[in-house]
Amino acid sequence: MDRIRIGGGNELNGEIPISGAKNAALPLMIASLLTAETLTLKNLPRLADVQLLKRILHNHGVDQRTDGKRAGQCSQAGETVHFTAADIVDTTAPYNLVSKMRASFWVLGPLLTRFHDTRVSLPGGCAIGTRPVDFYLMALRELGAELDIENGYVVAKAPGGLKGNRITFPMVSVGATHTALMAATLAKGETVIENAAREPEVIDVAECLVKMGAKIDGIGTSTLTIQGVDELHGATHEVLADRIETGTYAMAVAMTGGDVTLRGGRPDNLNSMISVLEQAGATIDVEDNGMRIRRNGNGLKPVDVETQPYPGFPTDLQAQFMALMTRAGGTSVIRETIFENRFMHVQELARLGADISLSGDTATVKGVDQLHGAEVMATDLRASVSLVIAALAAEGESMLHRVYHLDRGFETLEDKLSACGADISRISD
Structure with a gap:
């Protein structure tokens, strides 16, 4: 099993290309199930989760063709993949695949709305809370689906097809919004989704669906109105830049000091994070093709943060920010507020010398003068990269185990960091 070795103490200077967003790429790939024609996705990141979803779609019968690299193309440029779901051979999503990645459960909406009959295993993924699928199922029932849970599977039927209706989510849920939105595109009549998620990744998926012929109003707001159509067609869409990867590298620079341009990053999708980092002492400049982050030798300042649905501070950057605050002067x-069990990285940060105490949904971080290298273990995707950020500023050498968590969401992280001066390398046993 691979490990990552990190020698702390080096500033980061240079340029980091930002990959396509995992949280948009996955639902965009799933959207290919909505049409018999080809959906071409550009800038797909090379991630373990993307590869797993390719296997899941292949299991359903989705043909896939990947373009080769072009001359002069950046070695870290995303893939272009053509997905064609013309001949679906199986509408069952099996446990052995779905249990490995929660987002694969989202095939439920497209398979049900297009084929009116599907069987999908209950999901797996990171152990960061229960994250029930109640809202997903509630949305589909509102659209007329007949649902049963049998032996760990959701068995869904929609004789005659789904029918438009009003769906009001009691809480904001990105996954449930994706499910309801995709299902509604082929439902008969009008669907109104209230309290919909407004994340940039949801907007990206909605804009792709419009290219495919969907009729959606209110994109980017908390109320989406969808007029169902008889069928969708093929389209070409480029996956937007990953705001979580952008924020992660911004925090790494704030932690180590230095000057890095995050090429392709979308600062307009990260206003809350930018505000927090500037309060902490970093300088951020918006550039034509990305953003530049700098921090001189001055110490970091403590900042209080509460995670919130977009446009609030992202839960997917909470662990990284906590790592940053371990070195703040105060x-x-x-x-x-989003996931009830997303502090598993605390005990691993403590191994590096962090002073963090927990009380319910709140962590109190007392900044320390110095972190120290240690062996640490990733517990989930975002926790793993928080340990990298802390180790980059620690005295001595650290070893990160279970890096398969990291590979699920960060493309060639060690290559991108080492190109900017970090002492980081992967060790394959």
Whole structure:
């Protein structure tokens, strides 16, 4: 099993290309199930989760063709993949695949709305809370689906097809919004989704669906109105830049000091994070093709943060920000409001010398003068990269185990960081 070795103490200077967003790429790939024609996705990141979803779609019968690299293309440029779901051979999504990645459960909406009959295993993924699928199922029932849970599978039927209706989510849910939105595109009549998620990745998927012939109003707002159509067609769409990867590298620079341009990053999708980092002492400049982050030798300042649905501070950057605050000159308070079990990285940060105490959904971080290298273990995707950020600023050498978590969401992380001066390398046993 691979490990990552990190020698702390080096500033980061240079340029990091930002990959396509995992949280948009996955639902965009799933959207290919909505049409018999070809959906071409550009800038797909080379991630373990993307590869797993390719296998899941292949299991359903989705043909896939990947373009080769072009002359002069950046070695870290995303893939262009053509997905064609003309001949679906199986509408069952099996446990052995779905249990490995929660987002694969989202095939439920497209398979049901297009084929009116599907069987999908209950999901797996990172162990960061229960994250029930109640909202997904509630949305589909509102659209007329007949649902049963049998032996760990959701068995869904829609004789005669789904029918438009009003769906009001009691809480904001990105996954449930994706499910309801995709299902509604082929439902008969009008669907109104209230309290919909507004994340940039949801907007990206909605804009792709419009290219495919969907009729959607209110994109980017909390109320989406969809007029169902008889069928969708093929389209070409480029996956937007990953705001979580952008924010992660911005925090790494704020942690180590230095000057890095995040090429392709979308600062307009990261206003809350930019505000927090500037309060902490970093300088961020918006550039034509990305953003530049700098921090001189001055110490970091403590900042209190509470995670919120977009446009609030992202839960997917909470662990990274906590790592940053371990070196702040004072005490910061971080409240996690999205997932009830997303502090598993705390005990691993403590191994590096962090001073963090927990009380319910709140972490109190007292900044320390110095972190120290240690062996640490990733517990989930975002926690793994928080340990990298802390180790980059620690004295001595650290070893990160279970890096398969990291590979699920960060493309060639060690290559991108080492190109900017980090002492980081992968060790394959």
